[in-house]
Amino acid sequence: MATYGMSEEMHASIAEQLYLAEQSKTPMPLLSRQYPVFTTADSYAIQQEGLKLRLADGAKVVGRKIGITSEGMMKMLECNSPDYGYLLEHNRIPEGGACVRSELNLPFVEGELAFILKDDLANAPITERDVVDATDYIVPCFEVCDTRFESWNVTVRDTICDDAAAAHFMLGSSRRTLNDTDPAAASMVMEKNGEVIGQATGAEVMGSPINSVTWLANKLIEFGDHLSAGDIVLSGSFMAPDYPEAGDTYTITIKGFFPLTINFE
Secondary structure, three states: OHHHHHHHHHHHHHHHHHHHHHHOOOOOOOOOHOOOOOOOOHHHHHHHEEEEEEEOOOOEEEEEEEEEOOOOHHOOOOOOOEEEEEEEEEEEEOOOOOOOOHHOOEEEEEEEEEEEEOOOOOOOOOHHHHHHHHEEEEEEEEEEEOOOOOOOOOOOHHHHHHHHHHHEEOOOOOOOOOOOOHHHHHHHHEEOEEEEEEEEEEOOOOOOOHHHHHHHHHHOOOOOOOOOOOOOOOOOOOOOEEEOOOOEEEEEEEEEOEEEEEOOO
């Protein structure tokens, strides 16, 4: 059973503060410093209130993103599980397009695999086999994360409130199915301005990106939600993020897929 330390009125008030911080591009103090006693359940309730504000302004949910999928990130944020947020259509960047650095606060960029679903995942418990069967195809993707807070000195509760730091994302057009690709074994090389800055495999993502999507499917059901056919799921970063500045160009190359490039201007 979910345990709350805040009232519904506080959830709505904090969500509005975060939404205004995003709209005005004026970062706000960390919630964990303002409110020492609030729970993970409070954080997801605040996230839901923030989503309501975005939907009221015409936003469209097209999927979910999974964060904190590596042991290193879990240790840094002193947590033992990932988190999730929502993907909105207006935050999608077309393949090969640009991200405007000045419109963001403290962005970082990650390389991942995105799962595109063909079936609902609505009946718990969801297994890895269920995820494989429900996945239409996978594609390489970039996620550009950002914070609406004054620094990245956050707790996991802060990031959940802040839609798991969701900002922008870009999907590649090069597709593979899970019948002919093992995402755990898939190797990725990330380049920045033509120089290699990282290499990793999908095994860094909770042993396999399939595992992270399975975690998400079951977590959503706990909160009375579920993944649906057509959803995009960003499964988690293969490696440590990098912090872009205007003029930077990043390329990820995942074995078996065409390279994907994003520019920051």
